[in-house]
Amino acid sequence: MNTMFYTKILGGVCGSLLILLLVKWGADTYYFPSTGSSYGEEVAAAYAIAVEDDGNTEEVVEVPFSELLAAADVNAGQRKFGKCAACHTIEAGANGIGPSLFEVVGREINSTDFGSYSGNLPAGTWTPEELNAFLINPKTYAPGTSMNFGGFSKDTDRANVIAYLSSL
Ligand code: HEC
Structure with missing residues (x-):
């Protein structure tokens, strides 16, 4: 009698568990139909929309x-x-290891009385753009420069240094 009672309870519990498992399986199949993915795995609930790639990601x-x-x-x-001042002054005509940079913006390249130009700077004018190109890497801009x-x-x-030089 007692054993029967517990057997029934156990049977009931097992039956409930079985039903739970079936429901869960059914739900998983229903919600993740294409992948068959199991519960907890992330599946995007969306369509993939093709976006045109202009190659410029x-x-x-x-x-x-x-x-x-x-x-x-x-x-x-x-x-x-301060980095330039080791070699350059900003006083007119006062050359150091490098030529004076007084009014250098708009000045002709190689045009001061600095006696030691390497001859490897190009001909032209020190426009802001030219100075910018030079100061990225002087040796690349003018191979053989003594700067x-x-x-x-x-x-x-x-930009800041060139703005400062323009202000002189
Ligand atoms: C180690 C020394 C040194 C430093 C530091 C230096 N220069 Fe020079 N600079 C020179 C020398 C030497 C020349 C002459 C280059 C040549 O004739 O090839 C020169 C040339 C120049 C010229 C061309 C001048 C002309 O009359 O055509 C400019 C512009 C210039 N430097 C700007 C700068 C600026 C701006 C800085 C700082 C960011 C700087 N330099 C840092 C030594 C230096």
Whole structure:
């Protein structure tokens, strides 16, 4: 009698579990029909929409140098000029290891009375754009130049220094 009672309870519990399992299986099959994925796995409940790829996945925002220059910080440029001051003065006619940079913006290249130009700077004018190209890496811009300076890799550093030089 007692045994019968427990057997019935056990049977009931087993039966309930079986039904639960069946319901769960049914639900999984219903909700994840295509993948047969089991519960808990992430399945996107959406359609994949084909997006046209213009081949430009990474957007590179290139700010024109003129804009950088317009927004440049003359005081920051003056501080950065400390790197140049080892060889250059900003006084007219006062050359050091390098030629004076007084009014260099708009000046003809190789045009001061500095007696030691290497002859490897190009002919032309020191426009802001030309100075910018030069100061990225002088040795790349003018192979053989005697200006021993590694360059400023940061656009803003170059813009600030050129803005400072323009202000002289
Ligand atoms: C280690 C010394 C040294 C440093 C540092 C240096 N320069 Fe020069 N610079 C020179 C020399 C030397 C020349 C002459 C190059 C040649 O004739 O090839 C020169 C040439 C130049 C010229 C061309 C001048 C002309 O009359 O055509 C400019 C512009 C210039 N430097 C700007 C700068 C700026 C700006 C910095 C700092 C960011 C700087 N230089 C840092 C030594 C230096």
